[in-house]
Amino acid sequence: MLADESPKAMMISVPHDSDKEISEEYTNKAPTPPSSISEKAVSENEPISTHKTDTISKKIIKNGNLRIQVGDIKKAQNQTSEILNKNQAYIQKEEFRNTDTDENLNLVIRVPHKNFDALINSFSDGMGSVLSKNISSDDVTEEYTDVSIKLANKKIYLEKYRDMLKSAATTKDILEIQENIRELEDEIDVSEGRLRFIDDRVNYSTLNLSLYKEKVRSSATSKIGFGSRFGDSITEGWNSFVSFVLGIISFWPFFLLIPLIILLWRRWKARRKK
Known part of the structure; x- marks a missing residue:
């Protein structure tokens, strides 16, 4: 095993990048994807079982764009607040624009994935006249699985390099191993950040809501005297x-x-x- 080899031999047989080829003996024992990004890498003394079948659930990112024409912006704001509270959603960004011809209230809303459809239906029914509606779903399960596998392997390689550092015999070996450890730690941080980003987008869907009111200047409909x-x-x-x-x-x-x-x-x- 790698743990019994000399530091130099180990440095040749285990490259720092998990995406490259490693020794045939170690490749045959590559781990299965972890069930979460917080799962610890398998320790050197613990055998890596190829029969482990941890699976990752479907990762679906939902996004929507909704533009509604309303009769009164303030009344629509109150209705929006009620709908958000009912669906455990919150406003991430708010922008209001008032011109001579219209009023526009643009909201970026984050809502739990399970409440996304209910939120869309609540805005579509009774709020006003729907001018445009666009809903999309993006399956990122494959990307999530790929990043998870590479992350788990990088963590294992990191532990191997740390063990190699303890038994390094020369200054050159120590510097090379430390550089490999640093690069692996940077790659692990990037991978974990990517997984956190995907989890956030999966757990909370995003809705871009635009409330629009047109100003009609006529004696029949306008309040202008x-x-x-x-x-x-x-x-x-x-x-x-x-x-x-x-x-x-x-x-x-x-x-x-x-x-x-x-x-x-x-x-x-x-x-x-x-």
């Missing part, structure tokens, strides 16, 4: 007049050429008479 609309009309008329005057002024070179052309034409006509 006659005085305000009369003032707007005067302003628009004045702006149109100013635009007209500025447009005329922009033709000033032609105004200078016209008198010159007339003068030349009269002189030419006078000479022709003579």
Whole structure:
């Protein structure tokens, strides 16, 4: 076994990268995927059983985009709060935009995976008129399994290198083993971070909700009075007049050429008479 070999021999037969080839004897004993990222690597003295059949459950990431036209933004906000509390969801990001023509409230909502469908149905029923709806599901089980297997192997190799470090005979061997340990620890941190990210996206689905209200300026539907609309009309008329005057002024070179052309034409006509 590797534990009985000299430090140099062990360094040759066990590379630091788990994705590369290692000795045939060790490859045949590669571990099965751990049931969780916190599971400890198999110790050197513990035999690695090839009959272990730990499995990883399906990893499905759900995302949704929903745009709803509402009659009142504030009322829609209150309804949203009630729906979120009912489904144990929370707002990750909120953005409000108010223009002359419309009001927009954009929310990024995180909800437990099991409540995602119920949340979508709650917003779709009774909140307002659904303008657009897009739901997607992404199966990341294969990626999760692959990262888990590599992570488990890297942890085993890390323990091997730590044991090798204890019996290293030369300074060169010590430095090389320490460098391999450092690289393995960095790779393990990246893999564990990736698994945590996937778990977060799987356990909590994401919904991008947009609440939209169009401002209709008419006597039948708008709260804007006659005085305000009369003032707007005067302003628009004045702006149109100013635009007209500025447009005329922009033709000033032609105004200078016209008198010159007339003068030349009269002189030419006078000479022709003579």
